Amino acid sequence: MKFAITLEQDEDGYIVVSCPALPGCHSQGRTKEEAIANIIEAIRGYIVSMRKHGEPIPSITEVEEVEVAV
Secondary structure (H helix, E strand, O other): OOOOOEEOOOOOOOOOEEOOOOOEEEEEEOOHHHHHHHHHHHHHHHHHHHHHHHOOOOOOOOOOOOOOOO
């Protein structure tokens, strides 16, 4: 399965990573590579829990970026 993730740097220099398709599924790492490895582990655990509870696994068919003037 493929999931879109977001990455942003926090005030302490860590990379915070989230999976928008899985609410509350977040992780972090000191480097981008570590953060991505950690979110993969978090996503796996999240999906195992969803399957255990009989919940449907969300699937995203398309990801788009939009520009917003603020």
